[in-house]
Amino acid sequence: MLFEIARLTKKYRDRTVLDVQRLDIEKGVIYGLQGPNGAGKTTLLNILALLESPTTGTVSYKSQPVQYSEPYLQRLRKEVVLVDQLPLLFTTSVFKNMEFGLKIRGIANEERKRRIFKGLEMVGMEDFVDAPAHQLSGGETQRVAVAARLVLKPEILLLDEPTANVDIASAQQIREAALMARRKWNTTLVIASHDRDWLYDVCDQVIHLFKGRLFGTGKENIIFGPWRHLSGSLWEKKLPDGQCIRLSDPPEPGAVAILQPAAIAGGSDTHPADPDVHLLEGIISRLTLVKNSSDILATILISTLPLTVKISHRKIQQENLYPGHHVQVYYDPHAVSWL
Amino acid sequence: MDLLIDSFISAIALVISLDREMVDIVAVSLKVSGYSTLFAGLLGIPLGFLVAFESFPGKRFIITCLNTLLAVPTVVIGLFVYAFISRRGVLGLFDLLYTQKAIIIGQTLLIIPVVTALTIAAISRIDQRYRKTAMTLGANRWQTAFVIFREARYGIVAAVIAAYGRVISEVGISMMLGGNIRGFTRTMTTAMALEYDKGAFTLAVALGIVLLGLSFGMNLLFHLFQGRIRS
Numbered sequence: 001m002l003f004e005i006a007r008l009t010k011k012y013r014d015r016t017v018l019d020v021q022r023l024d025i026e027k028g029v030i031y032g033l034q035g036p037n038g039a040g041k042t043t044l045l046n047i048l049a050l051l052e053s054p055t056t057g058t059v060s061y062k063s064q065p066v067q068y069s070e071p072y073l074q075r076l077r078k079e080v081v082l083v084d085q086l087p088l089l090f091t092t093s094v095f096k097n098m099e100f101g102l103k104i105r106g107i108a109n110e111e112r113k114r115r116i117f118k119g120l121e122m123v124g125m126e127d128f129v130d131a132p133a134h135q136l137s138g139g140e141t142q143r144v145a146v147a148a149r150l151v152l153k154p155e156i157l158l159l160d161e162p163t164a165n166v167d168i169a170s171a172q173q174i175r176e177a178a179l180m181a182r183r184k185w186n187t188t189l190v191i192a193s194h195d196r197d198w199l200y201d202v203c204d205q206v207i208h209l210f211k212g213r214l215f216g217t218g219k220e221n222i223i224f225g226p227w228r229h230l231s232g233s234l235w236e237k238k239l240p241d242g243q244c245i246r247l248s249d250p251p252e253p254g255a256v257a258i259l260q261p262a263a264i265a266g267g268s269d270t271h272p273a274d275p276d277v278h279l280l281e282g283i284i285s286r287l288t289l290v291k292n293s294s295d296i297l298a299t300i301l302i303s304t305l306p307l308t309v310k311i312s313h314r315k316i317q318q319e320n321l322y323p324g325h326h327v328q329v330y331y332d333p334h335a336v337s338w339l
Numbered sequence: 340m341d342l343l344i345d346s347f348i349s350a351i352a353l354v355i356s357l358d359r360e361m362v363d364i365v366a367v368s369l370k371v372s373g374y375s376t377l378f379a380g381l382l383g384i385p386l387g388f389l390v391a392f393e394s395f396p397g398k399r400f401i402i403t404c405l406n407t408l409l410a411v412p413t414v415v416i417g418l419f420v421y422a423f424i425s426r427r428g429v430l431g432l433f434d435l436l437y438t439q440k441a442i443i444i445g446q447t448l449l450i451i452p453v454v455t456a457l458t459i460a461a462i463s464r465i466d467q468r469y470r471k472t473a474m475t476l477g478a479n480r481w482q483t484a485f486v487i488f489r490e491a492r493y494g495i496v497a498a499v500i501a502a503y504g505r506v507i508s509e510v511g512i513s514m515m516l517g518g519n520i521r522g523f524t525r526t527m528t529t530a531m532a533l534e535y536d537k538g539a540f541t542l543a544v545a546l547g548i549v550l551l552g553l554s555f556g557m558n559l560l561f562h563l564f565q566g567r568i569r570s
Contacts, residue, residue, distance in 0.1 A: 049475055051471060051474055070480060077474060077475060078477040081475050081476065082471075082475040084472070090469070090472075092489075100473075100478075104478055148476070149476075152477070
């Protein structure tokens, strides 16, 4: 185990931005970190990168509790590196930027050069070795920043939205380079991204972060309030096209509902009338294959609300459920958990 | 009007002919201002870097004090240093009064706040992500400090240039601590004041032209570095 995090909180003044009861990061595994803006992804990455200390709780690295003293952290930071969401390069040449971390690690001159050229090649930037770093475009900067970390052959590479602000070609090269690091050096990757398809495609495990807390696998449907009382235990939220999402017993009108994809069924067949089941109509907008399984996650747009529904491969084939297809979605309003 | 035009024409001739007395005065000015800028840089840059880079209680108060000292009149510094180096002062035995060293001490004290405050501003402008980048790449405290210093280099050079511009044109300290001794402590500004008193404008105007030329050169350099900062 590389990282073990227990009962960790991080507060800025009185605001708790992170509250993680348990998180283990294993060697050689690719983790996806998902969650809306402000969920605490960057804070968690900064703590894993040993750039910030937790307010409470323990962080262990290779079974040793992390001591938050500079010399100790400097030693660990040589094994755990972070690529920022908007990385900066020093205002020197690309070569010097690539060389910085290698020099710090005392890598010999010839080996440094070899690694630098190899690293730039991995991200398709080998022709820019002598270019002034501050003249590179956003995508090129991101690629060099990733390469500058890869050449260090870290134990863990933390990537904060690595493809959010770059063109398609740069994003592709960054993705391939990161995966190559895992293949060649068994580097652990922790990737924070809004690109759900990519995360489900490459990650061994996806962690969902919401309001600073970890929950589920990131496939859950998060439905924000406000909820209006209907009758009995049922509350509803009206969608722009007039349909209503009905769920039972929110703790407060503004509560956030979690609906598991497995608790929702969808298809072109009409569900028999059942008072316990609520029915909605929508259109399939996307199909995503779940890694290492034959299940497919269908994103079904109910008015403006995207719902993720687990559908078997066989059903997709039988009912011709492709994007653009109108379907019915049904679920038990009681099969909900609340945040 | 004729007086000014005649003086200006004569002054131009004096500048072109590189008049011996004028060249000596300019040399003294450049020398003392150069040394005072060097010493202020050696003290002010590390001090500014330390204040900007580290977090400690009273940091804001120090920055406020430094900004206040930017506006201190040269005669106040002159008076303060005089109290120390005059015969009755605690440093009287070193016989510094009316020497170039006295001017250098006074001018250094004058521009230490300038160099320090502008270095703090230059370091503070540097994006925090440079620090974070250096740290995540494994840099220790010194290596991180070096990265920040390197990124702020144009701003720090601009701070030194601004400080040099301040001392080359000051008159209070040079007059009070140097005594305006011909060929020894007479600087461009003190010589101009003296020539004005005598009613002889030619040398004063010639020195004014040289001083303006130097100031223009300093400003050109300053803007060049400011441009590099922005780019």
